[in-house]
Amino acid sequence: MSRAWYPFLSRASRSDTGINQVWNLTTRLVAKENTEDSPYLIPNEWICGNLATFLRLPVPPCALMRRNTRSKGMFASLDFSPGDTPPPDLQPDICAQRLPRLSTGVLLFDILIANSDRHSGNLRVDRASAPTELRIFDHDRALFGSFARNGEQRLNQLRQRLGVSGGTMTGGNRHCLLDHITTESHLDHWIGRIGEIPESFIRDVCNEVVGLGITQPLADRAVEFLNYRRLHLAEIIHDNRDEFRSIRDWRLFT
Amino acid sequence: MKSPPRYLIAKYVPDVRRMEPVNIGVILWNHGRTATRFLPVEEAVGLVNEEATYSRWLDFWNGLLDQATIKPARGAAVPKEDAAFVDALLKMQEGNYLLTDGGLLTDKLPSKQIAAAADHLYKQLVSRKDSRPATPREQGVKLKFMSDRLFDETGLSQRKDFKKSLPVPCKVGKVQASFKFNYAVMNGTLGSVFHRVQLGVGQSVNSAAFMFEHVQQANLLKKERCAAIVRAGDGEDGIGGETAVTLEMLRSFATVINVADHEQAADLISQVAGNGVH
Numbered sequence: 001m002s003r004a005w006y007p008f009l010s011r012a013s014r015s016d017t018g019i020n021q022v023w024n025l026t027t028r029l030v031a032k033e034n035t036e037d038s039p040y041l042i043p044n045e046w047i048c049g050n051l052a053t054f055l056r057l058p059v060p061p062c063a064l065m066r067r068n069t070r071s072k073g074m075f076a077s078l079d080f081s082p083g084d085t086p087p088p089d090l091q092p093d094i095c096a097q098r099l100p101r102l103s104t105g106v107l108l109f110d111i112l113i114a115n116s117d118r119h120s121g122n123l124r125v126d127r128a129s130a131p132t133e134l135r136i137f138d139h140d141r142a143l144f145g146s147f148a149r150n151g152e153q154r155l156n157q158l159r160q161r162l163g164v165s166g167g168t169m170t171g172g173n174r175h176c177l178l179d180h181i182t183t184e185s186h187l188d189h190w191i192g193r194i195g196e197i198p199e200s201f202i203r204d205v206c207n208e209v210v211g212l213g214i215t216q217p218l219a220d221r222a223v224e225f226l227n228y229r230r231l232h233l234a235e236i237i238h239d240n241r242d243e244f245r246s247i248r249d250w251r252l253f254t
Numbered sequence: 255m256k257s258p259p260r261y262l263i264a265k266y267v268p269d270v271r272r273m274e275p276v277n278i279g280v281i282l283w284n285h286g287r288t289a290t291r292f293l294p295v296e297e298a299v300g301l302v303n304e305e306a307t308y309s310r311w312l313d314f315w316n317g318l319l320d321q322a323t324i325k326p327a328r329g330a331a332v333p334k335e336d337a338a339f340v341d342a343l344l345k346m347q348e349g350n351y352l353l354t355d356g357g358l359l360t361d362k363l364p365s366k367q368i369a370a371a372a373d374h375l376y377k378q379l380v381s382r383k384d385s386r387p388a389t390p391r392e393q394g395v396k397l398k399f400m401s402d403r404l405f406d407e408t409g410l411s412q413r414k415d416f417k418k419s420l421p422v423p424c425k426v427g428k429v430q431a432s433f434k435f436n437y438a439v440m441n442g443t444l445g446s447v448f449h450r451v452q453l454g455v456g457q458s459v460n461s462a463a464f465m466f467e468h469v470q471q472a473n474l475l476k477k478e479r480c481a482a483i484v485r486a487g488d489g490e491d492g493i494g495g496e497t498a499v500t501l502e503m504l505r506s507f508a509t510v511i512n513v514a515d516h517e518q519a520a521d522l523i524s525q526v527a528g529n530g531v532h
Contacts, residue, residue: 084307085349087314088327119327128310173328 002102002133004058006078031065031076032140034213040144040151043209045075047222048113048139050205054197057109058102058135064212073212080124080135089128090120096180098131104186105193106136107164107177111236112194112229114154114163115142116172123176141172143222144214151218155225160232162240182246191233202226257337259284259359259368261375262344264292264315265352266302275352276301279312280375281319281343282359282368286335288319289368291376296400300392303350305399311351318346390455397450397485398436400513405437408520410527415441422447424465424472433465436483439527446479446526448511453484453500466507480508481526488514 008025034041045062052059062077096103110118122138125131144151157169166174206219206226214222229236237244238253264279278301279292293301295309302308318324323331324342332342340355347353356379363371388396405411420438424431439445449465452458466480482504486497504510511522 084302084304085351086307087311087351088346088348089310089314089317117328121327128313 002058004080004133004135006060006080007083028079029063029065029076030060030079031074033072033074036148038140038146039148040146040213041140042073042075042212043206043214043219043222044140044143045077046209046212047205047226048115048142049075049077051113051197051202051226052109052136052139054201055105055109055193057105058133060135060137064208077137086124088121088124090123090125090131090176091128092120092123092176093180094129095123095125095131095134096177096182099134100181100183101186101189102134103177104181105190106134107175107181108187108190108194108233108237110142110164110175111162112226112233113139113142114158114161114170114229115139115175116145116164116166116170117141118164118175118177119173120176143225144218145171151214152221155221159225159228160236160239162236162243165240165243178243179245181244184244184247184250184252187237187252191237194230194233197226197230199223199227202230256285259363259371260337260340261356261359261372262340262353263356263379265354266298266308267350267352268301268303270350277380278308279315280356280372280379281315281353282372282375283340283343284359284363284365284368284371286333286339287365287368288334289372290316290319291372291380292316293380296396299395299399300388305395315346318343390452393454393485394450394452397452397483397513400485401436401448401450401483404513404516404519404523408523408527410437410439410523413439415439415445420447422469422474424468424474426468431468433469435465444474445528446481447475448481448483448523448526449508451482451484451504453486453497459500459504463504463507470507477507478509479526479528481511481522482508483511483513483519485513487512 006027008027010026011023014022014024032041032045042064046064049059049062060077060080062075064073065076066073106123117138122136124135126133140146145154161169163170164175164178166172203223206222210216210219234253241250241253260283262281263277264281265275266278267273267275278298279290282289292312295305295312298308299305323333324339325331326342326345332339344353344355356375359371405416410416417438417440419434419436420440421432421434422438422444424433435447435449437448447469449462451462462482466482469475469480470477484501484504486501501510509522509526511519513519
């Protein structure tokens with residue numbers, strides 16, 4: 001995938017360095033915490049962010065942060081534009097046309113995590129009319145969703161569903177790229193890559209957030225959910241072929 | 255009952271930690287019709303940190319207002335005729351770029367007068383006529399922005415023979431010098447050169463005159479293929495005194511293109527570029 005650069009705000013030399021040039025950099029992080037409205041925010045962001053990183057999708061590097069051992073934890077990710085905030089001016093059709101492979105990757109990743117909240121506000125491009133770079137963020141409504149005590153139910157309900165169509169069962173909004181992927185040529189690649197995510201990796205990232213909004217049994221359910229979907233992604237897409245409205249000529253599943 | 259005309263104020267926050275917003279535009283809604291006035295990008299130089307991002311926000315907001323509905327990230331699309339349109343629009347802000355509720359106009363607003371009303375609000379709330387004079391650096395950035403835009407609009411910047419920051423080797427006395435021109439047309443041989451000149455900065459004027467004179471003395475280009483790009487007379491004072499003298503001096507070495515006169519500047523750029531003829 002393409003290299004992503006992150007600007008820093010300032011740098012200072014370190015006095016304790018030897019031969020190599022080592023710097024203390026100042027940059028900016030965006031941090032969020034669990035709230036009543038979004039009680040699964042940290043586990044959702046952490047698990048999905050790490051899965052996206054594994055797939056080399058353009059998510060900002062992230063960390064779990066807290067001031068001290070007694071304070072509440074937060075999910076933090078590097079701010080990829082510490083300068084002025086660009087507008088949410090993504091045009092999904094142009095994005096899918098100019099960056100077809102990456103756009104397909106984002107869509108299939110969102111299907112894996114059942115992200116029912118992908119819109120032009122949480123995808124960013126460098127230029128709306130001719131994007132060359134794409135960044136993705138905000139996965140706080142994927143996986144366990146955002147309703148309190150509804151995490152397990154959501155996983156059960158969406159296990160075999162597309163999870164991104166904005167339908168009555170999934171809720172949320174229709175994935176902004178779903179109607180604009182015009183070719184199936186990159187589906188196979190991403191189905192393969194997602195299928196290769198090790199179960200041990202999924203288990204580790206899920207276990208890392210036990211106690212930060214989810215219990216161990218719920219983490220185990222998430223492992224099972226993700227593991228099932230990564231292995232049955234082709235089948236899930238096949239069952240929902242009609243939702244890919246711009247792909248006219250299916251060859252992948254014939 | 256019809257909702258009264260309502261307006262929003264667009265604001266820019268240079269540093270979100272300090273939160274000191276500056277008004278940059280107004281959006282007036284009147285029963286499905288809208289009128290906007292934003293600080294032009296060239297006027298925002300020195301105010302915003304990134305002109306390109308500012309320009310994207312203006313395009314984004316204007317683009318939303320060109321549509322018949324606004325589709326929020328979550329929820330149903332809101333038609334422009336609906337009074338809730340303004341509420342949906344209010345959500346289209348982020349980070350340094352804010353939209354705030356300005357208020358309601360208590361008087362009836364005939365649809366023909368919406369533009370005039372937007373002008374009035376803009377003058378009252380946004381216009382920077384009384385602001386401090388731009389620094390030379392800000393003037394330079396403005397001139398660059400307006401020049402770049404002209405080359406884009408005339409289509410010259412898309413041509414394969416168009417170059418930016420082109421070093422031109424040229425003999426000065428016994429020395430082989432290299433003059434860097436801001437823009438040039440070159441396809442094997444040098445076709446024309448354009449250089450931005452800040453009229454209020456003596457060094458900028460003198461070095462441009464020196465460069466133009468020497469490329470002509472070296473028979474690299476004729477005078478009509480050399481252009482000095484300036485910005486003059488777009489304030490209330492017009493062109494006079496020292497500026498007029500400087501312009502006259504530049505005219506002895508080059509075609510003077512004044513970006514303040516947009517149409518004439520575009521014509522002159524095409525003329526000096528020679529429309530692809532070398």
